[in-house]
Amino acid sequence: xxPRRSTCxxxxxxxxxxxxxxxxxRHVSGExxxxxxxxxxxxxxxxxxxxxxxxxxxxxxxxxxxxxxxxIRTSEADRIDVDPY
Amino acid sequence: xxxxxxxxxxxxxxxxxxxxxxxxxxxxxxxxxAIAGGPxxxxxxxxxxxxxxxxxxxxxxxxxxxxKAGFCPLASGRTVEVLDLPGTYxxxxxxxxxxxxxxxxxxxxxxxxxxDLTLLVLDATCLERQLYLCMQLIExxxxxxxxLNMMDTADEEGLHVDAPLLERTFxxxxxxxxxxxxxxxRELRExxxxxxxxxxxxxxxxxxxxxxxxxxxxxxxxxxxxxxxxNRFHVAMALLLDEGEDDSLMRAVPxxxxxxxxxxxxxxxxxxxxxxxxxxxxxYRSIEDLIRRATxxxxxxxxxxxxxxxxLTHRVFGPLIFIxxxxxxxxxxxxxxxxxxNAIDFxxxxxxRFIGPWLPAGPIRSLVVDGAIAGVGAVVTxxxxxxxxxxxxxxxxxxGYLARAAFIMDRLMRGVGLSGRAFIPLLSSxxxxxxxxxxxxxxxxxxxxxxxxxxxxxxxxxxxxxVYALLIGAFIPNRTVLGILNLPGLVLFxxxxxxxxxxxxxxxxxxxxxxxxxRPLYVMELPPYRVPSWRSVLVTVRDRAxxxxxxxxxxxxxVSIVLWFLASYPKNAEVKPLEKELQKVEQSADQAQAxxxxxxxxxxxxxxxxxxxxxxxxxxRDSFAGRAGRLxxxxxxxxxxxxxxxxxLLSSxxxxxxxxxTMATVYNLGDAxxxxxxxxxxxxxxxxxxxxxxxxxxxxxxxxxxxFVLACQCMSTVAVVRRETNSWGWPIFMVVMMNALAWIASxxxxxxxxxxxxx
Numbered sequence: 001x002x003p004r005r006s007t008c009x010x011x012x013x014x015x016x017x018x019x020x021x022x023x024x025x026r027h028v029s030g031e032x033x034x035x036x037x038x039x040x041x042x043x044x045x046x047x048x049x050x051x052x053x054x055x056x057x058x059x060x061x062x063x064x065x066x067x068x069x070x071x072i073r074t075s076e077a078d079r080i081d082v083d084p085y
Numbered sequence: 086x087x088x089x090x091x092x093x094x095x096x097x098x099x100x101x102x103x104x105x106x107x108x109x110x111x112x113x114x115x116x117x118x119a120i121a122g123g124p125x126x127x128x129x130x131x132x133x134x135x136x137x138x139x140x141x142x143x144x145x146x147x148x149x150x151x152x153k154a155g156f157c158p159l160a161s162g163r164t165v166e167v168l169d170l171p172g173t174y175x176x177x178x179x180x181x182x183x184x185x186x187x188x189x190x191x192x193x194x195x196x197x198x199x200x201d202l203t204l205l206v207l208d209a210t211c212l213e214r215q216l217y218l219c220m221q222l223i224e225x226x227x228x229x230x231x232x233l234n235m236m237d238t239a240d241e242e243g244l245h246v247d248a249p250l251l252e253r254t255f256x257x258x259x260x261x262x263x264x265x266x267x268x269x270x271r272e273l274r275e276x277x278x279x280x281x282x283x284x285x286x287x288x289x290x291x292x293x294x295x296x297x298x299x300x301x302x303x304x305x306x307x308x309x310x311x312x313x314x315x316n317r318f319h320v321a322m323a324l325l326l327d328e329g330e331d332d333s334l335m336r337a338v339p340x341x342x343x344x345x346x347x348x349x350x351x352x353x354x355x356x357x358x359x360x361x362x363x364x365x366x367x368x369y370r371s372i373e374d375l376i377r378r379a380t381x382x383x384x385x386x387x388x389x390x391x392x393x394x395x396x397l398t399h400r401v402f403g404p405l406i407f408i409x410x411x412x413x414x415x416x417x418x419x420x421x422x423x424x425x426x427n428a429i430d431f432x433x434x435x436x437x438r439f440i441g442p443w444l445p446a447g448p449i450r451s452l453v454v455d456g457a458i459a460g461v462g463a464v465v466t467x468x469x470x471x472x473x474x475x476x477x478x479x480x481x482x483x484x485g486y487l488a489r490a491a492f493i494m495d496r497l498m499r500g501v502g503l504s505g506r507a508f509i510p511l512l513s514s515x516x517x518x519x520x521x522x523x524x525x526x527x528x529x530x531x532x533x534x535x536x537x538x539x540x541x542x543x544x545x546x547x548x549x550x551x552v553y554a555l556l557i558g559a560f561i562p563n564r565t566v567l568g569i570l571n572l573p574g575l576v577l578f579x580x581x582x583x584x585x586x587x588x589x590x591x592x593x594x595x596x597x598x599x600x601x602x603x604r605p606l607y608v609m610e611l612p613p614y615r616v617p618s619w620r621s622v623l624v625t626v627r628d629r630a631x632x633x634x635x636x637x638x639x640x641x642x643x644v645s646i647v648l649w650f651l652a653s654y655p656k657n658a659e660v661k662p663l664e665k666e667l668q669k670v671e672q673s674a675d676q677a678q679a680x681x682x683x684x685x686x687x688x689x690x691x692x693x694x695x696x697x698x699x700x701x702x703x704x705x706r707d708s709f710a711g712r713a714g715r716l717x718x719x720x721x722x723x724x725x726x727x728x729x730x731x732x733x734l735l736s737s738x739x740x741x742x743x744x745x746x747t748m749a750t751v752y753n754l755g756d757a758x759x760x761x762x763x764x765x766x767x768x769x770x771x772x773x774x775x776x777x778x779x780x781x782x783x784x785x786x787x788x789x790x791x792x793f794v795l796a797c798q799c800m801s802t803v804a805v806v807r808r809e810t811n812s813w814g815w816p817i818f819m820v821v822m823m824n825a826l827a828w829i830a831s832x833x834x835x836x837x838x839x840x841x842x843x844x
Binding site (some may be wrong): 032033034035036037038039040041042044045047052053055056057058059060062066067068069070071072073076 | 174175212217361362365369399492496497499607
């Protein structure tokens with residue numbers, strides 16, 4: 001059940017998605033504390049995620065996952081690898 | 086690699102233990118109900134509904150976390166105490182707020198007994214994310230009642246939630262309610278009255294080594310003490326997983342268990358490096374399953390939110406609308422609050438005039454009128470601004486716009502290491518730092534909040550304006566520079582910019598030194614838009630204003646009286662003959678009036694005013710404050726200030742604008758204001774008695790204005806920082822830091838200017 005970083009060419013960083021694009025969370029990395037917070041908010045591998053929009057200055061980004069919308073900075077979204085679909 | 090585990094099997098005696106709760110203990114006090122829930126779930130609205138106006142707000146000991154408690158009457162005539170816990174996504178704490186939530190719910194919070202019942206509020210319209218907290222809470226093994234809030238909205242949106250299924254799954258009452266309309270509250274109150282059996286933990290999967298570690302710790306837990314009525318397995322998991330800065334839970338268990346937990350963590354780190362991820366991943370598996378079974382969307386999701394967001398977070402319109410909102414807030418703080426503040430001012434002085442004659446002339450009258458009543462006035466004048474700011478902030482927060490504003494401003498505020506949430510408190514501080522500092526409670530990160538509090542007083546507040554106006558009017562020539570700019574206006578603009586620059590530099594420095602720490606996760610929920618409930622908004626406004634008056638007000642009042650004393654004592658010997666003369670002049674004025682000699686009466690009256698001003702001047706110059714002004718002269722002489730300005734600096738601690746009236750008193754002008762020509766003239770032409778030269782130069786005026794931009798001279802700010810940080814350390818640090826900065830900057834301006842041959 002431990003998610004492994006994939007070498008699949010499709011895998012992207014979350015922040016690289018275009019506005020409106022959908023993907024599935026593949027892997028989350030980071031220091032234990034930050035990693036735990038992201039997982040608790042539902043950024044669990046296998047979760048469908050949508051990049052709703054970018055803020056007027058390009059950063060942060062608005063995400064939708066598990067029926068909730070979140071604002072997250074691109075520097076933090078870089079910790080999340082996703083598979084677009 | 087992982088095996089399914091029934092948690093009920095792990096700790097078979099949970100319910101037994103909970104029922105064994107000491108009955109005598111229960112009977113001696115009111116039942117305590119803790120309200121828990123995620124941010125934006127309507128928890129506070131429900132709390133306000135249940136408790137009505139019977140609330141009290143305090144701080145948890147040693148932290149800045151607010152403790153909101155109230156009493157809720159039940160149908161039987163009994164009353165239960167209700168505690169509104171801070172909103173949290175998880176029981177594994179990552180912030181002081183969340184530490185408090187965990188400690189209260191596990192019964193290790195020192196000033197709060199273990200709650201008899203937890204009322205968990207869930208927003209039915211976005212259940213999935215909120216069930217995480219629910220899973221953890223259920224696992225504690227203490228009685229829980231689930232309030233399924235916003236069921237009316239869920240119905241409208243075509244979202245069906247199977248409450249009976251949730252009830253069967255959790256083994257806890259699940260009651261559909263709407264905190265806004267009040268539906269379902271009767272059933273909720275009834276449930277609060279009953280003895281609720283502890284819930285049934287939901288099955289989840291955990292890796293074998295983690296499961297074994299947790300079981301090992303669970304087996305070691307003592308069967309008495311604060312944690313004994315909880316599910317052992319949950320306590321064990323909490324001990325293993327809660328590795329934050331705070332160790333209140335670790336301190337609650339014997340040292341042998343502490344050592345074992347540390348050893349097991351090291352073992353797990355070696356065996357499965359990602360073991361910490363197993364709890365959330367396991368919980369979400371169960372949640373996904375539960376959501377599939379318990380919810381049904383019968384209408385496609387509406388796009389109302391999307392349509393609003395498309396405008397409010399639009400690349401061009403988003404910032405424009407935000408600026409428009411800010412303009413309204415700014416306007417309200419500066420302009421709309423002003424008539425109310427004037428009315429309060431008028432009311433307070435009228436009160437003084439009304440009460441004054443009833444008291445014997447002399448020290449007692451002066452203490453009551455100039456000390457106490459003026460001090461109360463100083464407190465109450467802040468209330469309109471606080472009320473206006475919190476009216477807007479709670480409207481923005483409850484409607485969901487505040488999160489969008491932070492979303493828009495985040496990139497900009499990141500430049501100084503803060504988040505978008507810091508913008509509104511800082512902007513409000515241009516009107517007054519008091520409401521601005523109070524508004525920082527919308528910033529959830531502790532370090533960011535402290536940084537914002539400490540830099541807020543650098544924003545040039547409205548109390549500095551009279552000082553700037555007096556000094557610019559007296560010393561800055563009214564001429565045009567660079568063809569279009571008006572020099573006084575340019576100077577005023579530079580003063581505002583200087584304050585902002587100082588704030589940026591100090592924020593930058595603080596974030597790299599005293600307030601350095603792990604980079605927090607700036608993930609913020611963008612909640613759905615909702616129509617705010619007036620009730621909640623008004624309760625917030627009332628709470629904030631009330632708290633300010635109670636907590637900061639007492640400090641301000643005390644300091645006002647001390648300042649009054651310092652400015653009135655000791656009485657000068659020269660004053661006596663002057664007072665006698667004043668009496669004589671007043672009598673002759675009365676006589677002249679009585680005899681109809683109007684011209685003579687007017688002349689005598691004018692003389693009396695002149696004498697009164699002289700008495701005030703002489704008394705102040707020789708009072709403790711006056712002596713202190715002279716005492717600090719050597720320290721402020723390098724900045725270009727003499728002892729008269731020293732007195733004004735000291736007295737401006739009551740409020741910055743008091744500087745103007747103090748200068749007027751020092752120059753025997755009575756109560757002049759910043760537009761008074763005579764005060765400007767006096768300042769411009771004042772001579773140094775030792776050299777006979779002009780005492781003040783434009784350079785000194787610039788130095789003094791720079792000092793006013795940077796110095797912390799406002800006791801109300803200090804009092805409110807004390808209240809908001811729940812410590813004396815931070816306000817003291819702020820006073821020292823700001824005043825040191827002010828001294829250095831003024832020194833650089835004055836001495837640098839002299840070297841360049843200015844002044």
